Amino acid sequence: MYNKLPLNYLLIITTTLSFACSRPIKEEKKNNANASANPVSLHVGDEKYVPIDTKESVVVWRGAMQIGANAHTGYVYFSKGELKVEDNQLIGGTLEVDMNTIEDNKHGKNNGLINHLKNPDFFDVKNFPTATITITAVEPLHTAMMQITGDLTIKGITRPVTFTAQVQIKDGVVNASGKLNIDRTEWGIRYKSGKFLENLADQTISDTLEFDIKVVAKHK
Template sequence: MNNKLSISYLLLFITPLIFSCREAVKDENENNVSASVLSLHVGDEKYLMINTEESVVTWKGSNLNGINTQTGYVYISKGELMIENRQLMGGAVEVDMNTIEDKNHGSDNKLVNHLKDADFFNVKKFPFSAISITRVTPVNGGNKKVTANLTIKGITHSVTFPIKIEVMDGTVKANAKLVIDRTKWDVRYKSAKFYDNLANQTMSDSIEFHIKIIAKNRIN
């Protein structure tokens, strides 16, 4: 695979993307607005296309006690960031769920096939996930707090997460960490919320995504 980098979903979604966190994470809001990739329009802002060869989402998941963890990758299919006065103002990312990989065994193995089936992400029916930024709040320096609409399995909720942005001439580097409660997106497999008597087979409801994005090339 290209650029198997450990990052700090988004993207996109992408994390990321079944993780070692032991507690379900609360989303600040819920919003059923579609999070498909934005069609960005005219103005004085710069719209930078995400370089899909250099960008990646790393996912991590675990059972409830955090002992058995799994890590892998999923890839961004397209996306754009909006930059104004060297500041992140918005953007959108689409993640191809068919590109899910396991860090140790690649894309063709029992684990990945299970992640693609209806127990998890039902990739045949929902081949893409997406995230669209709705608000960016400065924290300090290049550190921001992003609020965005995250869509997985056709379900959209609002999420808020930290992101670090580095803006250079013609290039933006972004690193983010996003942790979600998977059950809000109907990923219920071996969740203690929905299944009794799982004992040590119970999986954490938290999924963590580490998102690395490189965006380049002004769009006219």
Template sequence: MTNQKLSICSLILFIAILASSCREPQKKENKNVAQASTLSLHTGDERYLMIDSKESVIKWKGSSLNGLNAQAGYIYLSKGELRIENGQLVGGTVEVDMNTIEDKNHGRDNKLVNHLKDPDFFEVKRFPFSTISITRVNSVNSDHKQVTANLTIKGITKPVAFQTKTEITDETIKANAKLVIDRTKWDVRYKSAKFYANLANQTMSDSIEFDIQIVAKK
């Protein structure tokens, strides 16, 4: 009877040891899988390239409603960065210095430019900077991207969408885009038919065109 009990106890002990040895590799395997999953969240070539304010520029254009009396000029970026992941543009933010507004001849102190800086237009003393913050980028083809961003002017933020052509190397990114906005959405109401009646030929178009040329470097 004693020998039989010993045999049963030995059998139970053997089964327990066998079960324990089978479970241990499974724990290690699960741990390895968890580590691999965590690492996968951090893989990829992610870089931030800083805006070169000397090589970046925005060309602006506005006109009367009938297309006459067109005005154009330049404005410059103060700082910003573009985010690149796996060789593609995926995000970024740029800041525009509204005090750098120029006319088409690069004049900064004249009737036109001073008017653009006053409350009729961009109220630059109160709102010296505007920003463009990219929220989403979708590929159109290898060179062109569809960009969705938040544009802030005069402290008002609205979503905008535009296409950009990008040239990306290990050291730089060049991005060119054309953005057309309805200025009244940012409270730029001067001679807009939406707010003023009987302006006749003095009515100004609500559209402002921006030709954006950005260079960012590592």
């Protein structure tokens, strides 16, 4: 066992950074009779589903021992996703992370750290190859800052999360970046957690995982 591996990982985002949304709504043409009987059905809204650019989007993960030593940083990448935009404002979205893409900060993909992160002690990638986040609410704060609320799924466990993100939409391109911290034990990742194991001393791994999420979405 690679005993001094700090837990830093995800994604998630992973989070799983499912940002799960409904499928695009197609406007239906109504005749005059239907319009007068049910005028509300005429208004669908300016909703757009913008696919993310998986080459430009990324999650940076960070983790460390409980005492702050042996910190590790790396990357994990999105396999697919879309953001829901209405009247030039972000209102929802679905993002899926490919957990098999976990790598360290030197882009190493096959070493002791990465292999341990993929095994059942951590993300059990063989049985849970994806993580997802579903945006359930977006609340403007100030300037381009938004409060994002969503459901984060890791290892088949779904829990609500809230974090702030900067979101800019211009010329059909969405640029979003935010920082999400989670308690890994809430998603069943208890390896060397001081909450569940005693006498670990300096082998205790911090329960906090940090994710810096960058998402770029644009029409192809």
